[in-house]
Amino acid sequence: MKTLNEQLNELKQIKTNKKTFFTSDLHFCDERLNLYGRDLMFKDFKEVDEYIIKKWNETVNEKDLVIVCGDVSMTLDGLEKLLKCNGEKWLVKGNYDNSIKNGGTAKYEISDKILTKYFTKLFDDLEIKIGDEVIYVNHYPTNAKLDYFNIVGHIHGTWKVQRNMINVGVDAWHFTPVSEDLIKFQINGIRNHYDQNVYAGELNSNIKNRKGDFKILRAPTYDDVSFDDIYVFLAGPIQGTKEWQESFISKLKKEFENKKLTKNVIITSPRRLENFNKSSSSYEEQVNWETHYLEKAANQGVVVFWLSKETDNIKGRSYAQTTRFEIGELYSKGQNIDNFKIVVGYQEGFNGVKYIKKKFKDKYNQELLTSEKEMIKEIVKKIKERL
Numbered sequence: 613m614k615t616l617n618e619q620l621n622e623l624k625q626i627k628t629n630k631k632t633f634f635t636s637d638l639h640f641c642d643e644r645l646n647l648y649g650r651d652l653m654f655k656d657f658k659e660v661d662e663y664i665i666k667k668w669n670e671t672v673n674e675k676d677l678v679i680v681c682g683d684v685s686m687t688l689d690g691l692e693k694l695l696k697c698n699g700e701k702w703l704v705k706g707n708y709d710n711s712i713k714n715g716g717t718a719k720y721e722i723s724d725k726i727l728t729k730y731f732t733k734l735f736d737d738l739e740i741k742i743g744d745e746v747i748y749v750n751h752y753p754t755n756a757k758l759d760y761f762n763i764v765g766h767i768h769g770t771w772k773v774q775r776n777m778i779n780v781g782v783d784a785w786h787f788t789p790v791s792e793d794l795i796k797f798q799i800n801g802i803r804n805h806y807d808q809n810v811y812a813g814e815l816n817s818n819i820k821n822r823k824g825d826f827k828i829l830r831a832p833t834y835d836d837v838s839f840d841d842i843y844v845f846l847a848g849p850i851q852g853t854k855e856w857q858e859s860f861i862s863k864l865k866k867e868f869e870n871k872k873l874t875k876n877v878i879i880t881s882p883r884r885l886e887n888f889n890k891s892s893s894s895y896e897e898q899v900n901w902e903t904h905y906l907e908k909a910a911n912q913g914v915v916v917f918w919l920s921k922e923t924d925n926i927k928g929r930s931y932a933q934t935t936r937f938e939i940g941e942l943y944s945k946g947q948n949i950d951n952f953k954i955v956v957g958y959q960e961g962f963n964g965v966k967y968i969k970k971k972f973k974d975k976y977n978q979e980l981l982t983s984e985k986e987m988i989k990e991i992v993k994k995i996k997e998r999l
Contacts, residue, residue, distance in 0.1 A: 682706020
């Protein structure tokens with residue numbers, strides 16, 4: 613029989629053990645209360661922020677760890693409010709934690725150097741273990757990994773759970789960080805007890821009436837809305853050739869303008885409407901954007917390569933040098949992606965197509981197309997296979 617002092621010491625030890633919590637989308641100093649329904653409870657952002665800090669400190673001890681899954685603050689002053697919050701803090705960055713020049717949406721000067729004042733570790737995404745299971749943590753539900761359970765944010769209080777993820781946004785959890793134990797409880801419920809009433813969106817009656825949009829997305833804008841959106845990436849030469857991407861967009865739009873869509877179909881074009889700033893930061897922004905949406909299209913859409921011929925020689929630059937690399941990369945990557953869909957065609961006069969034709973014929977038993985009309989027809993077919 614343990615003495616009272618022994619029991620008290622054990623209880624004290626339990627209370628001082630380091631625990632892990634998750635939260636997201638604090639949006640400190642965000643005046644747009646109506647966007648998230650916060651105006652139903654609070655009169656201004658100051659009240660919201662103080663309540664978030666209060667609930668945080670009622671839940672988290674100084675020795676605990678809180679992993680924030682993005683979108684901390686709308687201002688630099690808002691970041692200072694983290695200093696009032698208990699525990700060690702890690703940040704998995706969201707769109708409001710990156711500057712506009714780095715592909716984010718922060719409205720103030722933000723950098724990793726600034727963020728390290730408030731967080732001991734910074735990540736773009738993160739894998740952690742909860743119990744014996746590896747969990748993937750990132751800000752965006754659309755970036756979730758299919759073979760993992762995911763912890764996400766970004767969508768505030770829109771929903772709490774999906775088949776393979778939990779949204780830890782403060783608006784979904786009464787402004788309180790979510791404990792590791794509660795995550796485990798939810799995972800068990802999702803896998804073993806939740807039924808079609810929880811996932812009513814999957815019922816035939818809802819699927820048949822689901823409506824999707826046909827969208828055009830051009831670099832460097834991001835628009836990741838739904839986990840099952842269909843992305844079509846228009847890969848191919850940009851510099852030194854005509855603006856073929858806009859021709860494809862126009863024709864595809866016409867094909868789908870009167871069609872009922874059950875999912876969003878998003879046509880992504882790396883060709884910018886404005887003149888491209890050739891600074892190193894803009895170049896990095898462009899490469900990051902293209903990498904992001906090529907990955908999306910490869911896994912949940914259609915990758916399109918149109919090898920248009922050179923019309924304007926650019927001194928000091930090999931024509932279609934990026935395209936040749938990308939088509940080789942996607943050629944290899946596609947071999948490891950289930951249901952990989954790629955459409956490749958060329959315009960008469962594109963140099964070096966003989967080797968590409970042989971590779972796609974040998975590996976994918978796929979002939980390269982030779983006209984825009986054939987390309988549009990095949991792209992539409994591949995999109996419909998995804999719907």
